[in-house]
Amino acid sequence: MHNSLLLSICIATYNRSGFIIETLDSILSQLKSNVELIVVDGCSPDNTEQVMREYVAKHPEVRYYRELENSGIDKDYDKAVGYAHGEYCWLMTDDDLVKPHALNNILYKLNGTNDLIVVNAEIATVDFSRILDTKLIKIDSDQSYQDSDRDRFMSEVGHGLSFIGCVIIKRDVWLARERSSYYGSLFIHVGVIFQEPFLKSITLIAEPIISIRYGNAMWTPRGLEIWLVKWPSLIWSFERYSSESKSIVCPQSNLKKLKKLVFYRATGAYRLNEFKQFLSPTANLFWKFMFLLIVLVPPKTMNVLATIYCALRFKSMQMPIYSLINSKYKNTVSLLISRIFGL
Structure with a gap:
């Protein structure tokens, strides 16, 4: 089964039992046989474990890892990629929503040649009652980036990459790059992406794939x-x-x-x-x-x-x-x- 997995959706969570249910439901309704869902829980003191055990019992494609201590968001995402078996890892957040039919669009782009897929997002209020911004990354059509485009990539996409949910990266690329020096930065994915050497092939999906729950970040x-x-x-x-x-x-x-x-x-x-x-x-x-x-x-x-x-x-x-x-x-x-x- 592991050899056939194309995508691992990797979520690092802490104290989000009140939000992660909506996130999981938005994903599970779209899962395919070649996709797995991994949740790493940084020893949440709320009832996250109870919520996740119930999901695991109902959905065998969900894999849940509860850590013995909180290692921080960067290390927990790194652990999630380590637990994954998919060719690609999507570093999804624990309180936002995946838009309907988004997964089909993503899977179509995972052709094995891209090191990194960046997906766009819309930004909504905490209760998703109103859209505050239709696009996090202000680009109208899909884009490709090579080494010669590094500055264009930084200027066009760099700001959007502050949101980790935009990142879908090849697992072997992630594991081959320096990560531990970015623990504690809160942006380990940015360190992995922008360090040398430049990733060989990057694709940006301009259509918003995620609805961000704005103002809900624990670091506000x-x-x-x-x-x-x-x-x-x-x-x-x-x-x-x-x-x-x-x-x-x-x-x-x-x-x-x-x-x-x-x-x-x-x-x-x-x-x-x-x-x-x-x-x-x-x-x-x-x-x-x-x-x-x-x-x-x-x-x-x-x-x-x-x-x-x-x-x-x-x-x-x-x-x-x-x-x-x-x-x-x-x-x-x-x-x-x-x-x-x-x-």
Whole structure:
């Protein structure tokens, strides 16, 4: 049976019993005989084990591994690929949904010649009642990338790869590349993909395959550390890519950083502790002063100001607005503004 498996859908989960049921149901209805589903549970203290045991009893194509301790998201995905038997591994998330008929589209692309398939996604509210963005990766037609296209790949697809669910990679390619140095980065898949040598053949499926449950990430409270420290550090570590392409994925401009800090202050992710730990040590005197000014503004006031700014640019700001009016610093004024603009 193992030799006939084309695809292993690999999910690493932790404390997601309230969401993983919907994810599993969206996948199981589409499974074929050449596809297996693997779930690695990082020793969840909730009832994830009970939920998964029930699924395993009903669905023999589901393989469940409960770890004795939590090793972190990176290592758990690495373990999942190690447990897999498929030629390809899809690093699927534990709270998002696979769109109907998506698996057929994916299987058609798995012809053995591609090292990596990147799938697109739409972004929805937590309850999937509204689409916030129709495409994570802003490309209208399927694309192919070779070594000579490395900078085009970085600039067009790099940002989307911050979402691990986009990644379908050949298992032997994953296992042959350096992985342990990316444990703790939260983006092991990005390290595997962008390290040297460049993957021989990459295909992007432009049609959204996944519906992302936006704002549900467990790391949301650490947003500033992740997106202003960990993510930039990782992207800029890849030396064989041009500064121009990396700047598109992760700008280094302090002015852009300033705008992000306004958002993080408005949602409660930027406090004096973050200023002291992540911003003050590396900034010059001018930018240190500017970054400090933002953290001194009361978060509820900043929430109102940020909501006004985003509402005036509604079409391109639906995701930030959604975060603002669902944060702990939402208030009567910001909610009123969002209603006035029909958000």
